[in-house]
Amino acid sequence: MKPTLFTYGGQVNKGFVQYTAKLTGKKKPKICFLPTATGDALWYINYWYELCHDLEVEPHVLKVWISTSSQDWEFEDLLLEMDAIIVGGGNTLNLMTLLKAHEIDKTFKKAYDKGIVLAGGSAGSICWFNGGFSDSRPKKLTFVEGFNFLPFSNCPHYHSDASRRPLFHSNIQKGILTDGYACDDLSGIVFENGKVAKVMSLDEHNHSYYVYKKDGEVVEERLKSEIF
Numbered sequence: 001m002k003p004t005l006f007t008y009g010g011q012v013n014k015g016f017v018q019y020t021a022k023l024t025g026k027k028k029p030k031i032c033f034l035p036t037a038t039g040d041a042l043w044y045i046n047y048w049y050e051l052c053h054d055l056e057v058e059p060h061v062l063k064v065w066i067s068t069s070s071q072d073w074e075f076e077d078l079l080l081e082m083d084a085i086i087v088g089g090g091n092t093l094n095l096m097t098l099l100k101a102h103e104i105d106k107t108f109k110k111a112y113d114k115g116i117v118l119a120g121g122s123a124g125s126i127c128w129f130n131g132g133f134s135d136s137r138p139k140k141l142t143f144v145e146g147f148n149f150l151p152f153s154n155c156p157h158y159h160s161d162a163s164r165r166p167l168f169h170s171n172i173q174k175g176i177l178t179d180g181y182a183c184d185d186l187s188g189i190v191f192e193n194g195k196v197a198k199v200m201s202l203d204e205h206n207h208s209y210y211v212y213k214k215d216g217e218v219v220e221e222r223l224k225s226e227i228f
Helices: 014-024 042-052 075-079 092-101 104-114 164-173
Strands: 004-008 030-034 058-061 084-087 117-121 129-134 142-145 150-155 180-183 187-192 195-201 208-214 217-222
Touching: 004 014, 004 150, 004 180, 014 030, 014 042, 014 084, 014 117, 014 187, 030 042, 042 058, 075 104, 092 104, 092 129, 092 142, 104 117, 129 164, 129 180, 150 164, 164 180, 164 208, 164 217, 180 187, 187 208, 195 208
Parallel strands: 004 117, 030 058, 030 084, 084 117, 129 150, 150 180
Antiparallel strands: 004 187, 129 142, 180 208, 187 195, 208 217
16 A cells, blocks of 8 residues: 545545545455544543444544543554554644644554554644644634645635635735645545545535745636546
């Protein structure tokens, strides 16, 4: 397996889970979900299992908002046994802070190099890039730094949240953000070895984009996608 990342614009749903499973090339892949960005909310964990109950996957959950003093295994022990890892949406800043504090970001890098598919949407998309604007803080969208597995900026919810597209463009124009990738809620991009390999959408109305600065102007290029 090549180092593979699958990033999408909205929250995890059945279509995105099926596509992630397909990327692993396994008949019944083991997929671990991280609900960290919602504080390991029970509703999110239940939602994950509901999504997976009739799919050909073996679902797992990694909770980090717990007391681990009696736990006899490391986070790495579970994650490196997976075929894919999906990071859920929520508060991007809290997600980044907690995963770095537990050094799970280092485990992600081991998983990535090992060929385990890494995936996620919303906050779980921004985290794989060098950063993007998020609603993690009060009042307005602000910049949050990502893990920088992909050296581009990122914008999820590209058209569903009217404030995000102009903010993304203006900050690329100002040089605050690097050139980057944006996805509508039901569209996603597969990166292999850090380069775009495939673009998918769950319907004909959602798309993904490459947004970059050229000759002093911001250019938005819609990427050709397959409907999954």
